[in-house]
Amino acid sequence: MVPDEPPPYQKVADDLRRRLAAGEWLVGDKLPSRAQLADHYKVGPNVLQKAQELLIVEGLLEGRAGVGTFVRVPRKRRRLVRSRHGERRGIHPFKGDMAELGVSGSWDAHSQARTSAPEGIARRLGIAAGDLCVRTAYEFFADGQPVQTSVSWEPMAITGGTPVLLPEMGPMAGKGVVERMRSIRITVDALVEVPRPARATQAQANLLGIALGDLVQVIERTYYDTDGRPVETADIVVPDLRWEVAYEYGIQPGTE
The missing domain is CATH 3.40.1410.10 (Chorismate lyase-like)
Known part of the structure; x- marks a missing residue:
């Protein structure tokens, strides 16, 4: 990996953020499974999980135990x-x-x-x-x-x-x-x-x-x-x- 290149999870998070901003998934929509997204991005499940956790912390996504990951209502700044x-x-x-x-x-x-x-x-x-x-x-x-x-x-x-x-x-x-x-x-x-x-x-x-x-x-x-x-x-x-x-x-x- 190039020294100044962002880590894989960050690149995945950046692209997911872009897709959310473009309206590919709307508020309340369920995202594809982690296995499907990991396959799409050609990364391991741990990398995909870390990327999603970053977006959950940012308030863009929310995880529902046993159900999946959904687009969250945006937080007000x-x-x-x-x-x-x-x-x-x-x-x-x-x-x-x-x-x-x-x-x-x-x-x-x-x-x-x-x-x-x-x-x-x-x-x-x-x-x-x-x-x-x-x-x-x-x-x-x-x-x-x-x-x-x-x-x-x-x-x-x-x-x-x-x-x-x-x-x-x-x-x-x-x-x-x-x-x-x-x-x-x-x-x-x-x-x-x-x-x-x-x-x-x-x-x-x-x-x-x-x-x-x-x-x-x-x-x-x-x-x-x-x-x-x-x-x-x-x-x-x-x-x-x-x-x-x-x-x-x-x-x-x-x-x-």
Whole structure:
């Protein structure tokens, strides 16, 4: 196989995707059996199965146990609005965002204190590489379905010895960065987000229910206090297949 050539299952998936787009099979139609399709593409059953599983993850097909594989009703790509107004609702920004979409937002989190900051994270936080931080890995859900992941870093020089050391424990658990920092008399008044397209790693794909190499948006977010000091930074990963990331800006009225 040529080094840059896609693997066989990807080529089969690409052609099946093309045939679906051309209307060869319509919503609700049953596809030929795996044995028939494998024979058509001159591949083994495992290659064909992997190709179909990719299209199932993408929401194009659905498997019905003991029956076969069918064309699925297309999933709607929803808009995920990134807005500073999310911090003004008095609840966690993600929960507020999901409430506006009419779904229930929830998340799982795992924090590790006394974690040495890698060089790139240290640069974003304005600290030295190796300085101790609290690292928190999040999985966010809408009505129980994965929406995004996030890995957050907070310097222990800021939160160490306070009730908000661990973001999801204590009296301010689940309140978000701005409210937690305010509780220890740190005012957050700015955030910077840098979105970049990327391809899902295997770990990201497993958490988000997508395929390895699927397009994702990686948002590098950093919160700053009134002195311009970074107090938290995170990498947020959103699957492009399901969510369109949009930014909302307020317009200050002019003075007469």
